[in-house]
Amino acid sequence: MPEATPLLKVTGTKALGAEVILHGDNYDEAYSYAITYAKENNLTFIHPFEDDAVIAGQGTVALEMLDDVNDLDVVVVPIGGGGLISGVASAIKQLDPKIRVIGVTAKGAPAMYNSFKKGSVVNSKSVRTIADGIAVRDVSEKNLKTILECVDEIVQVDDEEIANAILYLLEKQKLIVEGGGAASVAAILHEKFKYKKDSKIGAILSGGNIDVQMLSVIIEKGLIKSYRKMKLLITLIDKPGALMKLTDILRLANANIIEIDYDRTSTKLSYGDAKITIVLETKGKKHQDEIKKMLNENGYEIQIEV
Template sequence: MTADVLSLEKIEEAKRQLAGVATLTPLDHSVTFSALTGNTVFLKLENMQKTGSFKIRGAYNKIMSLSEEERTRGVIAASAGNHAQGVAYAAGRAGLRCTVIMPEGAPISKVMATRGYGAEVILAGGGYDEAFQYAVELQAKSGAVLVHSFNDPEVIAGQGTIALELLEQLPEIEAILAPVGGGGLIAGIAFVIKKIKPSVRIIGVQALGAPSMFLSFKEGKLTGCRHTCTFADGIAVRQPGDLAFSIIKKHVDEMFTVDDEEIASSVLMLLERSKIMVEGAGAVGLAALIHKKTGLKSAKTVVLLSGGNIDVNILSIIIERGLIKTGRYARLRVMVTDQPGNLRRLLGAVAEARANVISVSHDRIKPGIPLKQAEVILALETRNRDHLEQIITSLAGIGYAAEIIS
């Protein structure tokens, strides 16, 4: 497929089709991230979209375009989670039979949400690409219509409606940062923007652990990657779409990658500073801006937060690791003489240093601990890394050598 299957008329029609279904999501001016990056930053909150991500736009537009004969066959899709929910919701609304293939490791929350919308969910494969291959095999047997998550003109047209909204919400827009997996989202946005306001800089961002479209963009030809390794499961795609790529190479200005640490820090900053919850895939654009990948300066910049369906287990790990990294949570190992009163003396010193004790482990029988000694593990809540260093120095001053173990 080539880019000529897409048109502004098709995307305008998609917008009409989605009226009353997709939410007009807010465009939020962020003072925090503007000051941090030196740009005027606006957050397009697609994490607040129905089903928790932008995917409802493309999925619904595709399903509504099916003929009566196609509808009788039902639909099938493969997805790590967000497209799954979009397809399931759209199919349920249209009264169609729906089967969704999801990777075996898909977040339980996304699996349950997809089933909650009425779809039959089958878990297969270790990632999106394996799930997609299984969906293709099932589709050949069942005759159901395959609703591709990114390489379909109707799906791309649906995603392109975001750009129409942005031009209405911020006519003076100068740059857009969008997440990239298979490429359907940025393809739709870039197509619209470059037709209507070509001066706007379109920047794609991929996870470093799943860089297939980034590599394709840099090499000028469709290029896959052998495996993916990122917690941003929504954009963990090994083989990007040929239709999406044909649009991207013509209309996207630049593409960058960010690693999982940069993504995780952006997820945490959004949660703590802006009270906005996004998944890993939704935070890559902001990660690129915060970590100075783009070179943008003093630009009216829209960062697309594409989804908010983060697994709570992943979120808890991100929060804990973020607290450790900034010195706000620490576990200290301290050896004390095994005598009455020594533990109380240690804890008194910690309290005097204004640290909050979360837990205490006292062990004098573990192998390797010298006789007449005890190992104390303290989990502490601290203000920052400077405060943590002050606590360690304070303990050293009264004879306790504290070692940070996490």
């Protein structure tokens, strides 16, 4: 696995009895080392997305989806190396060619997207995305051939859109999904492809191995973006009662203080001043506007950190 693989994925694999070797900055570097390691140690290498049996097995996902909902209009599939979508699209087009198959790549790993557009292999020089499960640099020529035959469209989502989808799935669906797995939902939420209003869309969530630290960052940013958390920077005169006056205003505004930092030693401050950083729990944009208005009316100059 790449050296930056989430700890949850590493420990989960070890718990199943495997020896885990971390090597390289991305999947492709780990893959190259795995090939060498297998040859040197006389081991059999099973490709994660270019093996016929693996691809056929992944195609059974489509069978299960159609067993549950036999009149799907669209199926949306995350793409890394292309094995999952190759199996799924092959099965769907044989069973019901009218169903559209949409592939989704991360913008930071655009090789398959660019290859699909050109109709031939276009590898990337590097990859960078929070969706580590689909962060593949080089295109499989074998899978690209299947994708060109069976996939209707490939779209891209960026990390911000993927993070929004992870948070949506956590809050609305009570599902913990990793970046690569949430790419399909990100494409739907951010309208990356056209579909009719009453369309039945199946989205494949292809993994839940998200790092807890990454999840906490996504949640924190999500709270700020949805106006449920507010971070204020305010300069006060450093004298008794100055902080109490400020917190009284925030109390009257029904803002809940969840974090506060008081700095009087910064070289950027004038002598006699103090910089206050306050994190507030708020109830939406209207509530935040009311807080800003009350502070301005009381003579405070504020900066909002986003």
